Amino acid sequence: MDQQTKELWAQINHAIIKFRGIYAAWSKKHEISYNEMLVFYTMRDNGFCTQKQICDSYLLPRQTMNHVFAKLCTDSIIKVSAEYSAGREKAFVLTDRGRAYAEPLIASLNHIEEKAIELMGAKRIRAMTELVQEFDLALNTALEEND
Numbered sequence: 001m002d003q004q005t006k007e008l009w010a011q012i013n014h015a016i017i018k019f020r021g022i023y024a025a026w027s028k029k030h031e032i033s034y035n036e037m038l039v040f041y042t043m044r045d046n047g048f049c050t051q052k053q054i055c056d057s058y059l060l061p062r063q064t065m066n067h068v069f070a071k072l073c074t075d076s077i078i079k080v081s082a083e084y085s086a087g088r089e090k091a092f093v094l095t096d097r098g099r100a101y102a103e104p105l106i107a108s109l110n111h112i113e114e115k116a117i118e119l120m121g122a123k124r125i126r127a128m129t130e131l132v133q134e135f136d137l138a139l140n141t142a143l144e145e146n147d
Contacts, residue, residue, distance in 0.1 A: 012135075020034075023037060026112065030105055030108065033068065035054075035065065035068045036071075036072065037105075038054055038058055039078070039092075040105060040106055042054060043078075043094060043102070047084075048081055048084040048091045048093045049092055050089050050090065051069055051090070052089055069092065072092075076098070077094065077095060077097060077101055077102070078092040078093065078094055078095060078098050079092065079093060079095050079098075080092060081093040
């Protein structure tokens with residue numbers, strides 16, 4: 001690998017780490033774990049979530065998320081939803097207490113994300129998203145070809 005390619009990879013990896021780090025810092029500031037934030041984030045978008053959905057979407061170990069879901073259930077923040085569960089896969093929704101707890105957190109996160117879009121512009125965010133998705137496909141293709 002030549003020096004220019006190494007530098008490009010370093011820049012990409014640092015950008016990804018910083019991107020995730022911003023969400024981790026926000027979570028810490030709000031006294032929740034990064035993984036709890038992912039649960040609330042997914043529920044914001046879908047109204048419910050499953051452990052498998054979180055693990056698959058964010059490439060997290062099942063055992064890690066099992067602890068997060070158990071804690072949120074014990075704290076009466078989330079509960080199993082028969083409506084969204086399918087077979088052995090349990091779906092979870094916010095309880096009334098969970099909504100009171102999570103909605104201000106998600107509103108704060110929404111505000112930050114809306115501000116970021118305002119600062120960069122929706123067109124640039126859309127272009128960046130398309131490029132990252134294209135890069136993901138290229139990287140996955142390269143990985144599969146290497147196997």
